[in-house]
Each structure stands twice: as C-alpha cells, then as structure tokens.
Amino acid sequence: MNAKLLMSITVSAAFALAMAPAQAEKAASNLDAKTAEIVKRDFRDKGIAKATRVNQDELQAACSKYVDKLPPKLKAKLEAKEAEAIKLPVDGKFMGDWKAGEKLAQSGRGMTWSDKAEDPAGGNCYNCHQLSSKEIAFGTIGPSLLNFGKVRGNGEDIQRYVYARIYNAKAANACANMPRFGHMGILSEAQMKDLVALLLDPESPVNK
Template sequence: MNKRTIAKLCFGLIAILTSIASAQEDDSKDRGKSISESEFLSAVKSSFKVNNDAEWKRFTDPTLTICNKTMDRPSGAQVKQILQREKSSITLPKHGNYMGNWEKGKIWVEGAHGGRIGLPGFADADNPAKPNGANCYACHAVDPNFPQNGNMGPSLTNFGKIRGQSTAIQKYTYEYIFNAKAFNPCSLMPRFGHGEGHLLTAEQIADVVAFLLDPKSPVNLPKRDTP
C-alpha cells in the first residue's frame, strides 16, 4: 500500500470520526430538551391511527397530564387530587361481589386482545366484537404453569395462598385492578376498569380477582411436574 493510499484512508477515517462526533453532540443537545404536552400529542397522533377520536381520551385525561408534566413526580397536593379522582371512578360489578369465576378469570388474564392502537384491516387491530383480555403475563408471573411472563410487575404466583380470601383482600385486589392510580398516582399499571374506553368490564375484573385468590385456582396450587 503506497503513501498516497494510506493518506486517503487516514483522511477518510478522520471524516467519519468527525461526522460521528458531530452527530453525538447533536444527539446530546436534543436529549437535554423537553417537549410540550401538545407537541407530544401531535407526534403521537401523526404516528398512530385510531378507530375513533374518543380513544385519545385515555391519553389526555387530567391524571396522565399531571404525571407527564411532572415526570411522574406530582406534588403532595396533586397526589391527593389524583387519588381522590381515581378512587371515585371505581364501581362494583352488577352481581355486587368482588370475586367472580376464577375459570373465566384465567381466560381474561391470559388474553392479549384489547388496548392496541390500529385501524380495522391491520393485523393487530382490535376486533370490537371480541371481549378484551388483561394481558397480565406481559408484566407479571401469575400461574406457575404458564410458560412465560414479564417482570415489569411483581410476581402474583400464590397471591391468594399468601394473602387469604378475606373481604378486605378481595376489595383491595378488585380496586387495584380496576384503577391502580387510585393507590399509586402515576402507576404504570393500566386502569383496567377506568373511563369510557375501559379495557375490562367490572365483571371481568371480579373474575380476575377470583383467579388470583380462589384456592382452586392454579395460581395458588403447586407447579405441576412436567416430563
């Protein structure tokens, strides 16, 4: 390799490194900037399509607005305001019980349908005629025999075995699933029973409670031996 070729390679390498350094500097500057709520919503709306504009309400309600603006660090006054508002949204199922049918609850816990953004015709669009599921395994371990789970949330295995099935436990579990933000103002857990676009009905939530608490549920039984 002659000196002229080596010089060209060196100049080329210098140009590449300079370009990378410049891009990193620009990226660093961008990371220091914050965007407004309206800029964020504009970007989201241009990127995702919904079946109807009412679906955007679940991204723009007062609680999420406060959590977004404060980076999930609301003031004491804001926390009190959020907890009161979210607690008031919780209602009982028509049958009046906190616990429903654990076998139905198993279906809702495993179901991943619902809560996606997409227009009819897209492969992942929700069919409004099909009941929603909670997709609990995306964040939690629940049934020890279920093949996979996420770890964003705590394990719920042996939930009822550990806590029992008292009325107080039933009520707490039901209300937390219905609206986690009634307990933790900026919780990442979906508010399954909250608002017009709720993901689960009150009856489905009671079924999920039964799946977690009922002694006959696989959640509270030993893991089966596998071959």
C-alpha cells in the same frame, strides 16, 4: 450506533449541559409540543381505535409533566379522584371463576383497530406479572403475583382491594404502569371478578 450519530448526540448533550436551566426547560417544552403535534398528526381513527386515545386525561398529563414523580399533594388529590370513580359490583360479590380468569390473564387481545366493539378484550396480566406457577412466560414490569391468595388471604377486604386495583390501579398509585381496566372500559365487571378469583381462590393455580 455509528460514530457520526454518537458524535452528534455527544455534541447536543454537551450543548444541553451548557444551557441555562430556564433555556433547557424551554427547549424541552418546545420538544414536547412538537412531539404532541406529530403524534396528533399521524394518528387517525381506524375501526374502534379512535385518534382521541392520544389525548391525555388530567392524571396522565400530570404524570407526563412531572415524569411520574408527582408532588405529594397533587398525587394524593389525583388518587382520591380516581378512587371516587371506582364502581364496585352491585351485587357485592367479588369472586368469579378462576378458570375464566386464567384465560383472561393469558389473553392480550383487544382494543386494536382490527377488533370489533363487541369482542371482549383480554387482561394481558402475564405480560407484566408472574401468576400461575404453570406458566413460565411472563413479564416483570409488575411484581410477581404467584401465591397471592396464600400470602394475602382471601377474605372480603382483600377481595375488594384486588377488584379495585384491577378496576383502577392509579387510585392506589397515580402514575402506576398498570392499565385501568375498569375505569377505561377494557374489562367488564364479570371479567374483573374472574380475575379476582384467579388471584384469590385457593383452587386457582396461582395458589397451588
């Protein structure tokens, strides 16, 4: 960082500190409005990526407003609303094929303007989680899921839990950093079942 920039940041920080709280709040909300205006101006429909994606839903807007620290009552209300919208598999089965699940977990493909609507998206799970012990490239935004089935079992309750968690992580934690794969139509029912199997099947490399 150059000295001039550092100086100007220091001066603005000092200025912000000197502001009365109400003034500071107003300045921040003006900045939020300006940012939203710029984002809306610069994002355009391109292929399957529509500019409407930048519009926040009620839950995202609340998480932005409270910087992910929702008042407990609002948090419970929003989580209940997300949970109500979860659609469990109609055949009552949650476990698919872990091999297909591993491919999905590896793939970060999908949802960009150069993808086609009919191309299936990937789950991108390794970007945030450790899963199989064989894969050493993984992100750490989310907790390690290595040995998930070994530790948590693989009965029907945990199968339903994992499916629902993949379908809509924000039903369990309103401002979770994990995408809502089912809720937002990123993954299909069959794909989410394959991921449940990846986490819970005793034969999956996650549990070996």
